[in-house]
Amino acid sequence: MTVPRSVLFSPEHEEFRGTVRRFVDKEIRPNVEQWEEEEQFPRELFLRFGSLDLLGLQYPEAYGGTGAGILYEAVLFEELGRCGSGGVAAGIGAHVAIATPPIFHFGSEEQRRRWLKPAISGHLVAALGVTEPSGGSDIAHVESTARREGDTYILNGTKIFITNGVHADLVVVLARTTPEGGHHGLSLLVVEKNTPGFTVGRKLKKLGWRASDTAELVFQDCRVPVANRLGKENEGFQMVVANFQWERLWIAIMAVEEAQRSLELAMEYAANRVQFGKTLASMPVIRHKIADMALAVQQARHLTYHALWLHSQGVRCTKEVSMAKIAATEADVRVADQALQIHGGYGYMMEYPIQRAWRDARLGPIGAGTNEIMREIIAKELDL
Ligand SMILES: Cc1cc2nc3c(=O)[nH]c(=O)nc-3n(C[C@H](O)[C@H](O)[C@H](O)COP(=O)(O)OP(=O)(O)OC[C@H]3O[C@@H](n4cnc5c(N)ncnc54)[C@H](O)[C@@H]3O)c2cc1C
Structure with a gap:
């Protein structure tokens, strides 16, 4: 069975x-x-x-x-x-x-x-534009401004690393609507393509995630109707934070399966590659390496499923989601690296899929709140 x-x-x-x-x-x-x-x-x-x-x-x-x-x-x-x-x-x-x-x-x-x-x-x-050149971890520091003039906001600023940025028909942008107030002064505005003053600064070239379009977006005296604001003025920070757990679970869920695939690529290669008259898969060092990779994937999967279950039940699970995000993305990086090592020189070659898995994995610990920020959240949740 x-x-x-x-x-x-x-x-x-x-x-x-x-x-x-x-x-x-x-x-x-x-x-x-x-x-x-x-x-x-x-x-x-x-x-x-x-x-x-x-x-x-x-x-x-x-x-x-x-x-x-x-x-x-x-x-x-x-x-x-x-x-x-x-x-x-x-x-x-x-x-x-x-x-x-x-x-x-x-x-x-x-x-x-x-x-x-x-x-x-x-x-x-659709795309979400939160990160700015001056910082992604410190969201409250958002520098883009949206100054109100009657029934319009005048939006000025730059967003960076925005996934789907080039092709997006709309971008949900976090901007400062009140100069003072830190994270209390931010609002979420929907900026539609072709709005005068909104341009794609450049499409960015990346280590991995290459098939996705990632852009820098520029807003210069961009007139956004007040009717395009989501929710109340100055509550944008809370709205972005509200979706953090799902965003991080998405990254964790994806990372576990990417790690599983790297494990399978390594197993397939090891079963077929012969050195010293025997397959890599028959060598104790390689067998143990693969066993450890399988263990890492399974550990990450269980933490992720636990957090997913809590979240699906409406239970507050900030600590569990942060742990899952760390475990899954770091397992993905480690497993992809070990899998590439098992491929030897071939793993370094563009025609072998493991090189892409290795490059793609590296985003996990950076995106959706870095793993350093995740550890800080866990420490806070532990009342440290
Ligand atoms: C391919 C890609 C796609 C992305 N897509 C999107 C998107 O669609 N929308 C969007 O809004 N953003 C997107 N991002 C941005 C991403 O969320 C940020 O890169 C991330 O939040 C980190 O911000 P930063 O790059 O400014 O790094 P920084 O915040 O400058 O951090 C740099 C380093 O310092 C560490 N650090 C910072 N503060 C602390 C602290 N208090 N304690 C300990 N260490 C700290 C970080 O962990 C990191 O290692 C994307 C990024 C990439 C690379």
């Missing part, structure tokens, strides 16, 4: 997994090399995900979602984690996990119909 993945998932979840996996195997995996080379995937992919009802798993049917729930979305992230391109998983994931949630949770009915509906169908691509 096959050991079930987790008690978290029902037979219906596993059936859904099978559908997503077949789609990924047929329509994503074969194109990954080309999209990585081109440093972007086609925006039509959003439409394809939308047509398969994969962009609104947590959202109600009224907006085109399926209302399937958080565990189905977790399954989607797991399967994207296995697609062979961190960039594809990041682009789709950023749209689903970080850019649309503020619109759903804090947008008015009119705003949801205007932006969330087309985002769920894949006709509209």
Whole structure:
């Protein structure tokens, strides 16, 4: 009997997994090399995900979602984690996990119909713009300003490292609406493409996640209607923080599956590579290395599933999510590194997928709040 993945998932979840996996195997995996080379995937992919009802798993049917729930979305992230391109998983994931949630949770009915509906169908691509050149960890330090003039905000500033930034039809931007007040003076504004004063500064070249489009965005006297503000003025910081746990779980869930794939690549290589007249897989040092890699993946998976379960039950689990994010992303980095080592010189070559897994893994400890910040959160949660 096959050991079930987790008690978290029902037979219906596993059936859904099978559908997503077949789609990924047929329509994503074969194109990954080309999209990585081109440093972007086609925006039509959003439409394809939308047509398969994969962009609104947590959202109600009224907006085109399926209302399937958080565990189905977790399954989607797991399967994207296995697609062979961190960039594809990041682009789709950023749209689903970080850019649309503020619109759903804090947008008015009119705003949801205007932006969330087309985002769920894949006709509209969304991005979240929080990080600035002057800093990503210290969010309260946001320097972009949105000065109110009647029914308009005049937005000035620069956002950096924004996933989907080049192709986005809208960016949910965190900006300062009150000069004083630190994190109390920030608001969330939806800035639509073609708004005068909004330009893509440059598309950024990256170590990994190459198939995702990552941009610097510039706002120069950009006039944003007050009607485009999500929620109340000066409550933007709380709105961004509200989605942190899901954002970090997304990164953790993806990292566990990426690590699992690196483990499988290493096992396959070790089973076929012969040195000193025997396969690598028969050598004790390699066998133990692989056993340790499998252990690291399983430990990360259990911590991640525990946090996912707590979150799915509506339990406050800041500490558990932070731990899962550290465990999963650091396991991903370590396992990819060991897997590359097992490949020897071939692992260093571009035609071997492990080199990309190794490059893609490195973002995990940096994105969605660095692992240093995660450790600080854990220490605080421990009342240190
Ligand atoms: C490929 C990619 C995609 C991204 N996508 C998005 C996106 O879509 N939207 C978005 O808004 N942002 C995005 N980011 C930004 C990402 O969230 C930030 O890079 C991250 O939060 C870190 O911010 P920073 O780069 O300014 O580093 P810094 O905050 O300058 O940190 C530099 C180093 O100092 C450490 N450090 C900082 N403060 C402390 C402290 N108090 N204690 C201990 N150590 C500390 C950090 O851990 C880190 O190691 C993306 C980044 C990348 C690379």
